[in-house]
Every structure is written in C-alpha cells, then in structure tokens.
Amino acid sequence: MGFCDLSGKVILITGASSGIGRQTAIRISRQGGKVVISGRDRQKLDEAYRELENDGHLAIDADLTGEKQIGELVDALPELDGIVHCAGIIGPTPAKFIRQGNIDKMFRINFEVPVLLTAKILQKRKIHNNASIIFLSTIATKSPYFGGALYTSAKSALEAYSKNLALELAAKGIRSNCLSPGLVNTPLITDPAKEGNPEIVDESLERYLKKYPLGIGEPDDVANAILFFLSDESRWISGANLIMGSVIQ
Numbered sequence: 001m002g003f004c005d006l007s008g009k010v011i012l013i014t015g016a017s018s019g020i021g022r023q024t025a026i027r028i029s030r031q032g033g034k035v036v037i038s039g040r041d042r043q044k045l046d047e048a049y050r051e052l053e054n055d056g057h058l059a060i061d062a063d064l065t066g067e068k069q070i071g072e073l074v075d076a077l078p079e080l081d082g083i084v085h086c087a088g089i090i091g092p093t094p095a096k097f098i099r100q101g102n103i104d105k106m107f108r109i110n111f112e113v114p115v116l117l118t119a120k121i122l123q124k125r126k127i128h129n130n131a132s133i134i135f136l137s138t139i140a141t142k143s144p145y146f147g148g149a150l151y152t153s154a155k156s157a158l159e160a161y162s163k164n165l166a167l168e169l170a171a172k173g174i175r176s177n178c179l180s181p182g183l184v185n186t187p188l189i190t191d192p193a194k195e196g197n198p199e200i201v202d203e204s205l206e207r208y209l210k211k212y213p214l215g216i217g218e219p220d221d222v223a224n225a226i227l228f229f230l231s232d233e234s235r236w237i238s239g240a241n242l243i244m245g246s247v248i249q
C-alpha cells in the first residue's frame, strides 16, 4: 500500500462519532488498519461504522467521563497498535465566571479521560511495543482566545503529559505525540446544538482568519497527519507537538 500503510495495525479512536475522529477512522480503514471506534452517541457511531472500509472493525459507545465506562471499554479492547484520543469539548468561560463545575467538566474529558484511559490500557497490557499514541491538543495553547482559559489549560496539561509519557514508554518503542490544529470544520465549531458550543464563533471568525492565514482546516487535513503519526514512517518521532493551520510555533 506504500507510504503510511496501516495493514495489520489495530487502532482505538475516541471521539470517532464525529468530526476529526470520525474522518480519521475512515481514513485508517482505507489504509488497511482495523479500528475500534468509540463515542457517546450510538446512532452517530453506527453511521461512522457504516462508512468504514474493509471488515473486522468494532464500535463501542461509552460516555468516558465515568471511570467504570473507561474500564469496560478497555476490557472490550483487542491489543492495540495505536490510540487516537479525539474525544473533547470546548466551552468558552470568561475568567471571572469560572466555577469549580466548569473546571471539572472541561478538565474531565479534555485531560483526565485520555490520561486515565491510557493508564488503564497500559495496566491491562492492551498495547503492543512500538505502538503510537496521539493526543488532540489545539493551537490555542500557543495563541489564546477570549473565554478559552479552561479549554487551553486542559490541553496544555495534555501536551505536558504527552511528553512525559513519551519518555516513560520510549524503552518499549511506544511513541506519544500531540497534534495542535487551528480551527477545523467540524460540529465542534459549526453545530449550535453541540454541548458547550460558543455562539461567539461567528463573531470571532473574521478576527480568527486574520490571525491564521491558511484559513479553516478540514477533518481530512488533520487525519493526514494522524495517519503519518500512526505509521511506522514516524517511528523516530516522539514527544512532539505538531502545530497545524498556522505559522505560529
């Protein structure tokens, strides 16, 4: 299959019922990989499943904010060659309105869940040597936006965690990397009904586009990079954070 061949690899993708995770799962299946897709919404997960190419894939619906659900997901997993942590939410909160509940909600799915899920997968030995782990951060950790304090703090914590994980797992050849895209055209930013979705997106879009000359990305733009980080072609890259969609480094 050539460059970024994923034949024989089994990859878990969280947040695969929508947006970047969903497109990533489809693209992995086209590269010959088997996927385990996870998301909360069973109907959207089934729709994503139907778009996968080839067979041997699994779909497991779970709200991962519960530790029990994380345990059940890990128990149901086959041994993995890669994990793509896409599940996440945004929810703009100006600094003076931040309450404990906002912190808990924002850090739970954006930071604690990927950390606890990774820990459980390692404990249960559900990941092979030379596997690849990918975390979705955001360019906003480098370039703040109004109301983004909690979201970017949670993602900054994830970036720091990923580097430590890279060090701890290097002896097994397991790699850990972050991707930090700019704005990507997904329901996270386009669906007004989406939980925590900011109505400020429209208002700030013009300002945003001035800041990011490459404009808005598509899920495929991020999936392309994910395929590379999952493949053996990136075997010598770990602890990295790839900024996408901007010239800001």
Ligand SMILES: NC(=O)c1ccc[n+]([C@@H]2O[C@H](COP(=O)([O-])OP(=O)(O)OC[C@H]3O[C@@H](n4cnc5c(N)ncnc54)[C@H](OP(=O)(O)O)[C@@H]3O)[C@@H](O)[C@H]2O)c1
Residues within 6 Å of the ligand: 014, 015, 016, 017, 018, 019, 020, 021, 038, 039, 040, 041, 042, 044, 062, 063, 064, 065, 085, 086, 087, 088, 089, 090, 109, 136, 137, 138, 139, 180, 181, 182, 183, 184, 185, 186, 187, 188, 189, 194
């Ligand atoms: N879109 C952007 O502009 C952008 C830019 C930079 C970084 N990112 C990051 O990229 C990742 C994917 O974003 P996206 O734009 O593809 O978002 P999306 O379309 O809204 O998808 C988010 C996914 O996360 C899942 N999810 C949310 N809460 C969950 C929970 N408690 N348990 C399990 N799954 C949960 C959702 O499941 P259900 O839909 O089934 O509920 C959905 O599959 C996120 O981590 C985001 O922070 C996005």
